[in-house]
Structures are given as structure tokens and as C-alpha cells.
Amino acid sequence: MSIIRNARLAARGVQKIEWVKDFMPALTEIGKQLIAEQAFTGLKIGMSIHMEAKTAYLATILQQAGAKVFATGCNPLSTQDDVAAGLASLGVEVYAVHGISSKGYSQHLNMVLENKPDLIIDDGGDLLEAYLRLPDYAKWPLIGGCEETTTGVTRLKQLEKHGLLPFPMVDVNGAQCKHYYDNKYGTGQSVWDAIMHTTNVLVAGKTVVVAGYGYCGKGIAMRARGMGAHVIVTEINSVKAIEANLDGFEVMTMNEAAPLGDFFVTATGCKDVIIEHHFLLMKDNAFLANAGHFDVEINLVQLAEEAKSVTHRRDDIMGYKLKYNNRTLNVLAGGRLVNLAAGNGHPAEIMDMSFSLQILCLKYLLEHHGLPEKKVYDVPADIDELVARTKLEAIGITLDRLTSDQQAYLGLD
DSSP: OOBOSOGGGHHHHHHHHHHHHTTOHHHHHHHHHHHHHTTTTTOEEEEESOOSHHHHHHHHHHHHTTOEEEEEOSSTTTOOHHHHHHHHHTTOEEEOOTTOOHHHHHHHHHHHHHTOOSEEEESSSHHHHHHHHSOGGGOOOOOEEEEOSHHHHHHHHHHHHTTOOOSOEEEGGGSHHHIIIIIIIIHHHHHHHHHHHHHOOOOTTOEEEEEOOSHHHHHHHHHHHHTTOEEEEEOSOHHHHHHHHHTTOEEOOHHHHTTTOSEEEEOSSOSOSBOHHHHTTSOTTEEEEEOSSSTTSBOHHHHHHHEEEEEEEETTEEEEEETTTOOEEEEEGGGSBHHHHSSOOSOHHHHHHHHHHHHHHHHHHHHTTTOSSSSEEEOOHHHHHHHHHHHHHHTTOOOOOOOHHHHHHTTOO
């Protein structure tokens, strides 16, 4: 039985799911083949991904391909209640409510696992962590699963390093069709879409501080510059710092950047990126947003300790007035993943590729049931290539091909 906020929201949720279908042609095409094959007949699939329309569309394809699907969110603030209701009305078992407590969120993860799925799709590693917390007598052998995001893969590799990974997992985030596009272009657009919608202030002419210059940080910095902002990048990695510098961005420490920024966006996957002494240096009405998976990059405990008052200033904006200098710092979406907690997430065209990879990697795990090692596997190159070519065909782009002479010249014959 589904756990949702309000079943009467279903019609609006279904409308959202129907909308994204028109912009996810690769997943639709790949899905047609899997549905025709009934590739997942008799299987149970557990999902812990942001509960919004693109995710819901993926769940419906898995269901149509024969699976019994059990879905929950991967962040208490990213669930869209209408989409959860719509997906439940389409026959998927859903356990997801926007703004649920941490305890309730954990219960929903456990409810997915109570169905003993054969395969899982995870985003951030919480579903796997919930499985590990089960007592040994309650565990069952899973075929394996797929991980969607950088933070989750980091957790998986730590488990693998210590011999604690309980079953094979595929690093979908490592695929070229995922991190090149989802992390860079998807994050770049969706983060600023959420920030602009939430704040309704001008980006042009402002100073934006981006913490981290991985693929997500690159996208955030690129889009900020495109809207006329001056962009500063902070980094701990020497190579990435040089890259940011050669891309035309100013590079400095967070200590140096703190007094200069109008917007701060963290995208590191690490904790305590912005902490107490940074807050005390910031401008009045600076905006703080997080684009990392967990709400630990901006230390909100320390910020609350430094504040003499905390005010709900606008939807998804809390203002912290500091005791030290009477300045107000504006925190977006409670320091959670801003593009989903205060927005609609990545564009459908981007998730088209990411979710095409997810569904094909589930099929790969099924076809290779009994992979010899409980480790993190890369996405096979042929799956990456299939997704790229399917996407290109869907949007009407054709490529040059090597002649036989060219292949011979390159040693590819």
C-alpha cells in the first residue's frame, strides 16, 4: 500500500509525467524494446531517487517491462507530492511525502526493502545503507543495483575498499552520458533555475562563489558567467584549480571569497565547506545554496549559533540575522540540494540519458546474474555508446563515419 500525502493530487502528477515523456525520446525508444521483451518480468525493483516526474516516468517503464516497482525519494525535500500520487495511481507502490522527518524518511527506505527487491536503483547510497543496517537474518541476496550520483559512488567505493559491499553495484555516474551531461549541463541549468525562481533577484553583475570545480561546479560556474555574473571558484585540487583558472574564473580560498560573494553555491560532496568564520565575513543579504547531495556543506548548526534571529523570509528561504554584525544571510532550501528541494531538478532531456543508462544497466545486471565480485562496476562502453547514438537519432543528428581506409590507418580494421 502506497504512503503518499494526498491521492487527490494524482491527476496533476500524471499530467507532469505525461509532459516529460515528450522530452525523453531515448528512454522512450529503449523502453519500447524492453517492454516488448518483458525484460523484467517477475522481478521486484526498489528505487530511491528524487521523487519527481522524470523518475516517475522511468518507474512506469520498468513496470510496463514486467517489474513490480517500489519507489521512494532520496531527499525529504525533493519529493513532489502530486507526482508521488500520480505514480501511485499508475500502479507503482510509492512511499514518499514532501518534508517528511528524518525518521519517516528512513521508514520509507525500509518499506522499500521490506518487499525484498531483486534489483535496486539508488541516488546517494541511502537505500544500500538501509540494507546494511538490516540484521543478518532479515537480509536476502540481491542481484545488484545501480548508483546515480557522485556522492553515492564515493560511499560505495568506501564500502568496497573495506570489503563491506553486499552485492554488485554499477557506477552509472561514471558513464560519459551521465557525468558529462547530467552533472555539468543538468546541474548548471537546474541550480540557477531554482535559485532565480526562489530569490527573484538579478544574477547579472553579482559575484558568484562556486565551491568545487568538478563537473557540477563547472556547470554552475559556466551558467553563472553566461548570465553576466563575476565568478570565483574555490578548490582543494590543484589540477582542477588550474583548469578553473584557464577557463577564465578567479580562483581563491573560501576565506578570501567570503567577503566578496553575493551568491555562494557549494558542489563538493564534502562537509563544512562554509563554516562559522566564513559567515562572519559575508555581505548583508548574501545567498547560500547547496548543490551537493547531502545538507552538510553549509554548516547550519554553526550559522544558527551565530544568529540572533531566524526568519522565514520567502518560500524556501530562511534569513539568519547575525549577532556579530547585524547582517542577514539567506539560506536556500534548508541547505539541501537546491535544484530539487527548491526546483524541478534537471531538464527532462538530460535525465533522458541518465535514466536510459539506469534501465540498461539493470538489464546488464540481470543478464550477468552472479557477477563474480561484490564490487563497483563501470558502465559497459557499449551501453554508453548505445545511449549516445539513440539520443542523437532521436534529436535528428547524424555523424560522419570512418571509411575502411581511415579505419586501417588508425589500426581499427
